[in-house]
Amino acid sequence: MLDESYYRKTDEIISRYVRDSRSLIPIMQDIQAEYRYLPPELLSYVAGQIGITEAKAYSVATFYENFSFEAKGKYVIKVCDGTACHVRHSTPVLNTLRNELGLSEKQHTTEDMMFTVETVSCLGACGLAPAIMVNEQVYPAMTPEKATALIEDLRRKG
């Protein structure tokens, strides 16, 4: 069960938009920006508030890759696997991050909820490939060594 504050925050988000189906995606984006994931309870709540069925809200939320029903870590690391990054060897960077954090293709988030490692199709920083993004910051020209150092750095920051 989510506590009352989640619903109050959601009300505040909903109030920024028109109450109909076209606002579903921006509302879900704002909720996810707030909590780093989309709590399923809130999705049902939003559906009721903007007058669409739960099924519809669920079908839209699951279609788009950005929405996650599972909580993500404090640091969401997106490893770019776009063409430019791929040919400049992004895979070893991804593998190093996963090894370093004990993650895999199936498990994306560390148990202490500190790190989530995902891949993205392109960050648009192709000129500096391979690139990764930690929350909103892009790190250019990555190597496995730099990736290890970055993790140590973030761990120290806590």
Add this chain to the structure above:
Amino acid sequence: MIQNMNELTQAAEAARKQLNAYDCRILVCSGTGCIATGSNKIHQIFEQLVKDTPGVELVFSPCGGDHEGAAVGVKKTGCQGFCELGPLVRIQKGGKTVQYVKVQPEDCREIIEKSVLNDETIERLLYHKGETAYTSPDEIPFIAKQTRIVLENCGKFDAESLDEYLAAGGFEALKKALSMSRDEVIDEVDKSGLRGRGGGGFPAGRKWKQVARQAEAERYVVCNGDEGDPGAFMDGSVMEGDPFKLIEGMMIAGYAVRAENGYIYVRAEYPMSVARLWNAIHQLEDRGLLGDNILGTDFSFHMHINRGAGAFVCGEGSALTASIEGNRGMPRTKPPRTVEKGLWEKPTVLNNVETYANVPKIILAGADWFKSIGTAGSPGCKTFSLTGAIENTGLIEVPMGTTLREIIFDIGGGLKNGAEFKAVQIGGPSGGCLTEKHLDEPLDFDSVKKFNAIVGSGGMVVMSTDTCMVEVARFFMSFTQRESCGKCTPCREGTKRMLEILERIVKGNGKLEDLDTLEELATMIQTMALCGLGKSAPLPVLSTLSTFRDEYISHIVDKKCPAKQCTALRQFSIIPVLCKGCSKCSRKCPADAISGVLGKHFVIDPNKCIKCGACKDSCPFDAIYVED
């Protein structure tokens, strides 16, 4: 507030006066690339340094105030193009511009002392090629050999300031358009031959005409900023670097087709584009350039932004409008086409960022001017993002019809570290690979199609001989397979089967019949898929199959990867005479596959080896190699 044409002229004059009143401007590149290399920090340091330096004063608008010292502006610009060498900083002073590259925090004080307070240039921070050092950005071959229309302003002024856009002649095109009839505007765009820059190359003027003649009164203008092709960042750079120009282009389209609302759909991975566009929209609304009765005419226009949520297929027109409406972004069968029933089932002009950004200059300089650039069938310029194994990565714009050789070798500076050119992939997951034999072909919408590729949105990834083309085909197929929306069977199932075959081949388990099956599936998907994503998905496979068939065959028959990239096919060995027996490799090996006695040469057990390459990377004597 700018309420009529005269007030626009006055505002532009005031803005120009203001711009000229600066003694010096420090332009810090704030494109995604440079921010990644730390340009925000550089911007901050410059602001602080200017504040703390006696004799200069940091001002945002130098007119009208009393300045004790030199009036200096520290500005954030859009992408200056040369991403490889960021953070980029330009110093504008006394009519001259100096380009500094790879500026570090510790360089800032020296720049202030030498180049802002005095007229010295700092040799070490200039761009060097061979023996030559280049002072002005326009002399650097990478930039000198380009023709910039869409990117004209990118990197030259503050991307967050409407005044600077006005000073550079912003909204003159809208003013001119508003004094023309709607049909005249459409005719001008039609005559210019401007073709959609998103990949399809459909004539923009014809699209506008079709929308204009619909019976329905309510129409929309939609901009596709869902630049999803991996390896492409042109549209993102335009949205970040010159957001006002894009909006002006959309407003002209809105006027031409009698639409009052414009939507920009920006992909989720571009938070900076979203921020700059909102900033631009708010400034335009505050000054009365967006809203009702713009410039005292009966033309009203409102702008909206929708953020994508991570679905490549939303770059397809009907999927994009479905997403704006709040639905799953799935394409639908056509007809009716977007021009008839687009957003909310209303007639809709849907063009991409670069197409709209071309419009203001076409209206101002005229269709004939535009047609004098590029080729007869594809007039104008095209932006490309030049990436991969190339010396100068970055954002470029060249006339249509420029050859690949000029792009890769003259502008791009050739391959990185002197590597050998193998292919260039253009058009992303919907495109194909061009090789040595295509280097001198002029590049335009029609010519590239003949070689099983497309210009696409303009992602250009250069590959050297150490890239495996079968692996590239697998990479793109895995991308389209993952992004297939699942609505139609040919795409949903067909791409899955093609991917399985390609995965088998790169692991050395392929059969020769697989190649025929690939071609059969490819043809089937191309003809039967519902939308452009599916129809073009097989292109990377077909194009590599036709040009690099021998590579496929060596994976299948010889179980070898000629580029030595496919992990499963690599065979690592230690050269006995070079091995000093230091044991570093055996300690690094995660599979315990290397054994030996200290001081004598070590051996790799091929049965245990997982082919990760950790040993090769760790060897201080280069004694480990991949067998041919």
